[in-house]
Amino acid sequence: MSSVNFINLTAKEITDGIINKKWTAKEILSSFIGHIKKHDMFLNSIITLSEEQAIADATRVDAVIARGENPGLLAGVPFLVKDNICTEGIKTTCGSKMLQNWVPLYDSTAVKNMREAGAVLLGKTNMDEFAMGDTTETSFFGRTKNPRNISFIAGGSSGGSAAAVAAGFCPIALGTDTGGSIRQPSAFCGVHGMKPSYGQVSRYGVVGYASSLDQVGPITRSIEDMATVMDVLAKADTNDSTCDAFDRQSFSLLGKGKQELKGKKIAILSGYDKKLVDKQLLEAIDQTVKICIEEGADVFEVELPIALKYAVACYNIVAFSDASSKLACYDGMRYGYHEDGKNLSEMYKKSRSSGFGEEVRHRIIIGTAFLTQGYYEEYYIPATKVRQLIVEEFMNLYQKADVLISPVSPTLPNREGIIEELDAQSYLKTFFTCIANLAGIPALSLNVGFTPEGVPTNVQLCCPRYEDGTLLSIATIIEKNIGSPYVAELISDEGVN
Amino acid sequence: MKRQVVIGLEIHLQLKTRSKLFCSCSTDYVGAIPNTNVCPICLAVPGTLPLLNELAVEQAVKLGLALHCNIQDQTRFYRKHYFYADLPKAYQVTQYDHPIAMGGYLDILVEGKEKRVHLDHLHLEEDAGKLVHQTADGRLSGASHSFVDYNRGGMPLSEIVSKPEINSSAEAVAYITQIRQLARYLKVSDGEMESGSLRVDVNVSLSKDDGSLGTRVEIKNINSLKSIERALEFEIARQNRILDEGEALIQETRLWDDAVGVTRSMRGKENANDYRYFLEMDLAPINADIEYVEKIRHTLTEMPWDKRNRIVEKYKISFEESLLLTEQKELADYFEDCVKNGASAARTSNWIRTEVLRVLRDQKIDISNFPIASKDLATLIKKIDKKEISNTLAKDVMSAMLEKNMGLDKALHDCGGDSGRVTGVNLQLVINKIIETEPEAAEVVRSGQDKKGAKIKYLQGLVMRETRGSADHQEVIDILKRTLE
Numbered sequence: 016m017s018s019v020n021f022i023n024l025t026a027k028e029i030t031d032g033i034i035n036k037k038w039t040a041k042e043i044l045s046s047f048i049g050h051i052k053k054h055d056m057f058l059n060s061i062i063t064l065s066e067e068q069a070i071a072d073a074t075r076v077d078a079v080i081a082r083g084e085n086p087g088l089l090a091g092v093p094f095l096v097k098d099n100i101c102t103e104g105i106k107t108t109c110g111s112k113m114l115q116n117w118v119p120l121y122d123s124t125a126v127k128n129m130r131e132a133g134a135v136l137l138g139k140t141n142m143d144e145f146a147m148g149d150t151t152e153t154s155f156f157g158r159t160k161n162p163r164n165i166s167f168i169a170g171g172s173s174g175g176s177a178a179a180v181a182a183g184f185c186p187i188a189l190g191t192d193t194g195g196s197i198r199q200p201s202a203f204c205g206v207h208g209m210k211p212s213y214g215q216v217s218r219y220g221v222v223g224y225a226s227s228l229d230q231v232g233p234i235t236r237s238i239e240d241m242a243t244v245m246d247v248l249a250k251a252d253t254n255d256s257t258c259d260a261f262d263r264q265s266f267s268l269l270g271k272g273k274q275e276l277k278g279k280k281i282a283i284l285s286g287y288d289k290k291l292v293d294k295q296l297l298e299a300i301d302q303t304v305k306i307c308i309e310e311g312a313d314v315f316e317v318e319l320p321i322a323l324k325y326a327v328a329c330y331n332i333v334a335f336s337d338a339s340s341k342l343a344c345y346d347g348m349r350y351g352y353h354e355d356g357k358n359l360s361e362m363y364k365k366s367r368s369s370g371f372g373e374e375v376r377h378r379i380i381i382g383t384a385f386l387t388q389g390y391y392e393e394y395y396i397p398a399t400k401v402r403q404l405i406v407e408e409f410m411n412l413y414q415k416a417d418v419l420i421s422p423v424s425p426t427l428p429n430r431e432g433i434i435e436e437l438d439a440q441s442y443l444k445t446f447f448t449c450i451a452n453l454a455g456i457p458a459l460s461l462n463v464g465f466t467p468e469g470v471p472t473n474v475q476l477c478c479p480r481y482e483d484g485t486l487l488s489i490a491t492i493i494e495k496n497i498g499s500p501y502v503a504e505l506i507s508d509e510g511v512n
Numbered sequence: 513m514k515r516q517v518v519i520g521l522e523i524h525l526q527l528k529t530r531s532k533l534f535c536s537c538s539t540d541y542v543g544a545i546p547n548t549n550v551c552p553i554c555l556a557v558p559g560t561l562p563l564l565n566e567l568a569v570e571q572a573v574k575l576g577l578a579l580h581c582n583i584q585d586q587t588r589f590y591r592k593h594y595f596y597a598d599l600p601k602a603y604q605v606t607q608y609d610h611p612i613a614m615g616g617y618l619d620i621l622v623e624g625k626e627k628r629v630h631l632d633h634l635h636l637e638e639d640a641g642k643l644v645h646q647t648a649d650g651r652l653s654g655a656s657h658s659f660v661d662y663n664r665g666g667m668p669l670s671e672i673v674s675k676p677e678i679n680s681s682a683e684a685v686a687y688i689t690q691i692r693q694l695a696r697y698l699k700v701s702d703g704e705m706e707s708g709s710l711r712v713d714v715n716v717s718l719s720k721d722d723g724s725l726g727t728r729v730e731i732k733n734i735n736s737l738k739s740i741e742r743a744l745e746f747e748i749a750r751q752n753r754i755l756d757e758g759e760a761l762i763q764e765t766r767l768w769d770d771a772v773g774v775t776r777s778m779r780g781k782e783n784a785n786d787y788r789y790f791l792e793m794d795l796a797p798i799n800a801d802i803e804y805v806e807k808i809r810h811t812l813t814e815m816p817w818d819k820r821n822r823i824v825e826k827y828k829i830s831f832e833e834s835l836l837l838t839e840q841k842e843l844a845d846y847f848e849d850c851v852k853n854g855a856s857a858a859r860t861s862n863w864i865r866t867e868v869l870r871v872l873r874d875q876k877i878d879i880s881n882f883p884i885a886s887k888d889l890a891t892l893i894k895k896i897d898k899k900e901i902s903n904t905l906a907k908d909v910m911s912a913m914l915e916k917n918m919g920l921d922k923a924l925h926d927c928g929g930d931s932g933r934v935t936g937v938n939l940q941l942v943i944n945k946i947i948e949t950e951p952e953a954a955e956v957v958r959s960g961q962d963k964k965g966a967k968i969k970y971l972q973g974l975v976m977r978e979t980r981g982s983a984d985h986q987e988v989i990d991i992l993k994r995t996l997e
Contacts, residue, residue, distance in 0.1 A: 101559040114558070121552065123559060220559040226793035255561050256796045340591050340790055343602030344556040348660075359658075363595055386593075386788035395790075 021046040022183035023502050026092040026240040029186065030133070033080060033091040040073035040080075040091030044135055047093045051137070051184045054505045060159045060169070060178040062098050064138040065105045069093070072135040079133070087133030088243050088267065094129060095179045095188040097172075098139040099146055100231065101220035102126055109222050110142040110154035110172075113345050113352045113370035123220020124252045125189060125231045132247040137185055140175030144372045145342065146196055146224045148172050149444070153374040162503035163205050163471060167428040170200030173234065177204040180234045183502035187244055188234045193224045194330055195423070195448025197232045198460035198475060203428035205462050205471030205500045207490070208234045209241055212480045213455035214259050217252035225337035226257075228330075228452040237499045238461075238490045242266040245483060266487050274488040277311030282416035284447075286318030291440045292425040299463045299472040300420060306496045307420075317416065321408045322450050325401045327442050330449040332385050332398035338375075339382030345370060402453050409454040413479040418489050421447050423460045423475040429468070447475060457483040461490050462500040471500065515718040515755065517748055518725065519684050520676035523691050524669045525701040526639065526709040527571045533638045533668035534562035534605065534795075542707055546644075546661035554666035556600035561794050568668035569612070569798055571700040572636050573808050575670055576613030578694055578815060581634055583805045587612045589636075589792040594785060597660045598641040606671075608789045611635030612798060618674075618694075619817060620686040621835075629687055632673040636798075641665035670700070676715065676725075681744035685737055688712060693816050697841045705736050712740060717761075718751050726751075727761035731775055734768045743768040747775050819844055827857035836865055842879045846886050853890030856897050863893060867910060884913055888920040905938070934979040935987060942983070943991050946974045958996040968992055 021043055024032070032038050048066055055061050079086045096102060099109045101119035108114045122130070130136060143153040151159040151174035159174040161167035162182035169178045173190030177200035180188050190197040192210035201208025209232045216231045223229060233244035245266040252258045283304060289297060304314055347353035347366025354369055356362030371379070385394045412419065425443040451458035458477040465471050476493075478486040529539055535553035538544075553560045576583050587610050591603035613634035619626050641662040672691060678684050692703035692710055702709040712734055717726040729751070734743050747766070754761055766775040814822070816838055823834040823844065838844045843864065850860045868889075872879060892909055895901045901909075905927060912923035926936045934942060947954045953967045962968055968989065975988045 107558070109558075117558070119557070119559065121559075219561050222558040223794070254563065256563060257561075257794065259796070336790060337793065340593060340603060340788075343593060343595070344558070344600060346595065346602060348597065349555055349600060350557065359597055360595075383788065386790050388786050388788075391788070399791075 022050050024186065025237045025499075026089055026186040026235070026243060027237070029092050030086075030088070030090045033076065034086065036080070040076035040135060041070070043091050044069055044073040044093055044137075047137065047185060050182075054182060055184065057165065057505075058160050058162055058178055058182055059157055060141055060162075060175040060182065060184065061095065061137075062108055062110070062139050062141050062156050062175070063106045065102070065136060066138075068105065069135050069137050072130065076133050076135065087131065088247055089129065089187070090133035092134045092187060093137045093185045094134045095137050095140050095176060095185045096126055097142050097146075097176050097188070097190045099142060099191055099222040099224075100125060100139075100189060101222070102136065102139065105136075105139060107139065107222065108155070109146070110144045110151075110156060111370070111372065111375070112155045113145075114222075114350075115155065115352065117350055119220070121220060123231075124217035124250075124254060124258075125248055126220065128217075128247050128250060129189070129244075134187070134247075140173070140179055140188060140190075142175055143172035143196075144375050145222070145338070146172040146191055146193055147338070147374050147378055149195070149199055151175065151200075153372055155372060161204055161428055162505060163465075163469060164429070165506075167470070168203060170203035170424075170428060172196040172200070173208070174200040174204075176234050177201045177206055177208060180204070180206045180236060181500070181503045182505060186235060186237075186240055189231055189244075190234050191221055191224075191229055191231050192448075192452065193228045193334060194445060194452050197234060198448050198458060199424050199444075201234050201460045202423040202462070202471065202473040205465060205473075205503070206234055206236050207238060207241055207460065207462055207494075207500070208232065209245070209459045209483075209486075210451055210457065211245065211249065211483050212457045213452075214257055215245075215457070215481065215483055216248045217250070217255040217258040219252055219254035219258075223337075223341040225334040226341065227337065228334055230452075236462075236502070238487060238494045239267070241459075242487045242491070245487065249483065266484050274492055275310065276307055276489065276492050279307075279312045279418070279489065280416045281307050281312045281314045282317040282412060282419045283314060284319065284419055284421035285316040286320065286323055287443060287446070288439065291443055292422050293427050295427065295466050295470070295472055296422050296425070300422065300474050302497075303420060303461075303463055303474045303493060306493055310492060310496075315416075317412055317419070319405075319408055319412065319450070321401070322405045322453075323446065326405060326450050326453060327445045329398045329401045329405065330445060330453055331381075332394050333402060333453070335378045335382035336385045336395055336398075337382070339379045339386065342371075342375065342379055405450065406454050409450075409456060409479075417478065417482075417485065419477040421475045421477070423447055423473050427466075427470050427472075429470050451475075451477050454480070456480050457486045459486055459490050461493060463493070463497050465500075515720070515726070515752065516723070517679050518676045518717050518719055519678035519680075519744065520715040521672075521674045521678060521684060521687060522713040522715070523672045523674075523688065524639075524711040524713075525575070525672070525691075525695050525703060527568050527668040527670055528699060528701055529565055529567045529571070529668055531565055532666040533565050533568050533636070534666055536563075537666065539667055541663035541667070544663050546659070546663060549663040550665070554600070555662060556602075562605060562792075564795060564798070565668060568636060568670075569800065570808060571668075571698070572612055572634065572670045573800055573805060574698050574812065575672070575695065575700055576616065576634050577805070577809050577812060578698060579613070579616040579618055579631055579634065579672070581613035581616030581631065583613055583800050584610060585799070585801045586797040587800070588797050589795045591790045591792050592787045593790070594787060596640075597658065598643055598662075598665065600641070600662065600665060603790075604638060604640060605792055605795070606637035607635035612800060618687065618690055620683065620690045622680075622683050622686045627683065629677050629683075630675040632675050634670060634672045637669050637671060639664050639667035639669050676717075681741045681748075684714070684744060685741055688737060688740065690816075693839065697813070697816050708735075711735075714740065714744065714747075716744060716747050716751070718748070718755060726755075727763050729761065729763065729775075730765040731768055732765060732778075733770075735770065739768060739770050742770075742773060743775060746773060750775065813841075816841070823847075827851065827861070829857060829861045833861050833865065836869075837861060840879060846879050846882070849886035850890040850893065853887045853894075855890040855893035859893050859897060860890070863889065867907065871914060883917070884910065884920075888913070891920060908938075934983045939975075939979070939983050939987060940991055940995075942978050943971075943975055943988070943995060946971060946978060947995065950974065954996060957992070 101123040151171040159169040161169040176188035176190040181204035197208040352370030354365035590608040616631040644659040695701040695703040717728040
């Protein structure tokens with residue numbers, strides 16, 4: 016089988032082929048490695064390619080198959096991981112000069128679970144520095160280009176992971192999402208991305224940005240694959256006390272079993288200024304609504320007035336405050352970038368000033384201010400109260416709805432560089448995604464096709480907390496009607512693939 | 513008008529757990545090689561998360577209950593931020609405005625009088641690492657580098673904060689001593705100031721002439737009870753002097769310099785810290801619901817103050833004696849075990865306070881390592897009670913047991929204390945005395961001229977008289993022969 020065929024396969028197809036001995040994990044791997052080596056120099060989606068480790072992992076999977084043992088749900092599936100998720104023996108840079116050469120001594124729980132399920136780790140993907148940014152332009156390693164069109168932005172902060180999946184470098188990548196960092200780049204790169212419920216996936220080994228908002232989640236080209244990954248990731252973890260024990264549904268079964276939208280109550284978000292949202296994205300929502308109605312769902316509009324008014328301010332205060340605290344450990348002493356100083360204080364200043372990029376410094380300084388006496392009472396305390404009101408607003412919404420549909424981002428990715436939007440548009444850019452992090456609910460950025468010019472379009476689906484299974488089953492039905500996104504056609508110096 | 517001294521104390525107790533507060537590292541760090549009791553969590557390696565040690569929570573709840581606090585359910589941890597080399601995360605995980613135990617009080621004894629000191633709260637927090645300032649050749653002065661040892665970092669601490677209701681250095685010492693005793697009774701802390709498992713920060717002010725509160729000064733770095741007293745005396749005098757001169761005090765933190773005997777201002781930014789307290793979202797709320805608290809309450813044993821009073825009541829001994837006996841729970845238990853085994857309470861109390869405590873002091877051991885079992889001491893004391901042996905003989909028996917590592921029976925036998933007979937060493941002593949007073953008869957026997965054995969019979973008679981017939985005839989003859997050969 017040619018490499019082009021391999022890279023178009025879903026995780027499910029790869030695993031089935033390995034189990035049925037149509038191909039081996041090593042064959043799969045070498046095809047993906049070849050594809051990456053040929054094209055990533057143009058995309059810059061990967062910071063570290065860990066080929067040796069991947070070969071060892073693939074060899075192990077083949078041996079397990081040869082022995083006739085259970086190879087796991089993701090046997091032989093190559094995957095990439097955002098570079099703020101710790102990997103034993105493989106550099107984990109967080110896209111920063113600060114951790115440019117840092118090699119963790121342990122695997123994060125997410126990576127450990129993936130590898131135990133037979134998935135083969137290929138390496139680490141590019142990202143905005145410490146997950147702060149939405150274009151990958153704040154990465155110390157340069158920005159990632161969008162495989163759908165290299166003049167588009169890939170989005171961020173998990174831009175490397177989303178681009179890699181779109182480019183066919185792997186059928187699955189992991190990202191992290193603090194305010195939209197999985198969903199927005201997935202939307203821009205034309206793939207699916209999911210932020211699970213807070214507490215559904217262990218954060219152990221994820222370099223923290225904001226402890227109460229961060230979640231690890233999958234980026235895929237098929238909802239079935241996404242459900243399988245969630246099946247592997249969603250486990251209580253004794254290393255993370257916020258990843259609580261809960262009755263875990265089997266997501267991959269939900270993805271396959273009997274699902275229907277008949278009688279489902281579907282809320283369409285309204286109340287925001289629709290003029291600020293790209294027409295083609297509003298059309299994508301209309302198209303999705305049409306499918307839902309045809310499937311027998313009950314569709315109506317809702318507003319979230321408190322969230323609309325306060326969510327972004329609340330999000331910025333909560334996230335930046337926590338970032339100022341979480342990033343305080345990078346003092347140049349035990350790990351990371353170090354510069355000598357006359358005394359302790361000067362060493363801190365020099366190491367932190369040079370080790371962090373501008374956006375990170377900016378957020379740390381603002382976050383520090385939010386927590387300083389006086390401002391704490393004026394900003395931080397009200398923000399936590401407003402957050403509680405937003406949680407309640409969602410709880411009320413879900414009294415009458417099973418799922419909320421909204422845009423992911425108000426804009427399409429078809430331009431280069433940091434977007435020069437209207438202030439209001441920039442507000443919505445954070446709004447649609449950050450509400451899910453504030454409320455702790457699961458949210459999925461679903462690709463619903465492409466414009467005639469090949470620009471990906473998408474919708475966001477949000478379900479109540481811990482209803483990740485419901486979210487995936489609804490996404491499955493919509494995807495069935497529309498089809499999964501295809502692998503991007505990459506242009507290299509050798510011409511079109 | 514004399515100004516009233518107002519003191520508030522913050523006591524940090526290192527809790528006695530096997531692992532640290534948020535990771536599985538060993539807490540056995542005293543004397544350990546620097547940076548060996550560390551792991552990714554307590555070194556703040558990126559991506560790690562804290563995991564709460566449930567035993568530490570249990571111990572804090574125990575302490576809180578013993579101190580009559582209200583235990584709070586679902587309290588949270590906070591991050592207290594400051595940059596320093598001993599703090600890897602650059603924040604200390606501690607509690608803030610809703611700590612695990614609120615209110616409460618402690619009754620202390622000062623010069624025989626009881627006083628109630630109310631508590632503000634008790635909370636849980638982690639300890640910081642330690643800095644060592646020394647040169648490469650080990651000298652401490654003129655060091656160009658500092659070394660950091662993270663072994664202590666993350667140790668579980670419980671901080672007990674009193675209300676400013678302590679009015680003298682004697683009261684402060686009594687308060688600390690009482691907390692220390694309680695911690696040891698509950699087995700939640702070693703409570704040793706010298707090794708740092710009990711640390712005290714002192715807040716002291718002098719009330720103004722109109723009775724209102726004065727400017728508060730915090731004193732840190734006090735490492736012994738003696739120093740608490742000295743530091744307070746110094747600081748009270750210093751504040752009085754400044755106020756007498758009509759000047760104002762500055763609210764500040766001062767460090768106690770034990771060698772010089774003064775408190776010194778900690779200049780600079782340390783006084784103006786804004787710790788930016790912030791909810792620790794990496795940890796779930798602490799579960800301490802009523803059911804849990806009641807379960808722990810049932811495990812509480814008798815408090816030292818209750819034991820002290822009960823022993824006075826039950827055994828009719830003086831309060832002062834009881835105070836000494838109950839200083840350590842194990843000593844009080846030893847006392848009660850002896851009495852349970854039939855020894856008289858008054859004599860047992862005397863024996864423990866004099867003989868036993870002297871041995872413990874001399875050998876620098878704890879009652880739990882005292883080699884004489886309570887039932888053996890009880891047997892010995894019972895013999896005195898029944899006048900079977902003298903007090904002096906009993907002491908000899910105890911010495912024999914301790915020094916020659918003998919069992920009770922053997923020691924009694926050797927000292928001639930079994931069934932009231934004079935034997936062995938004791939008999940030898942009597943015989944020596946008789947020989948001394950009867951040199952002529954002794955000389956006859958020694959020179960072999962006592963053919964008919966008259967002289968040896970004569971000496972034997974004297975010995976039997978001296979021992980009031982409680983020696984064995986044949987043993988007397990044997991010892992006499994051995995001594996005079």
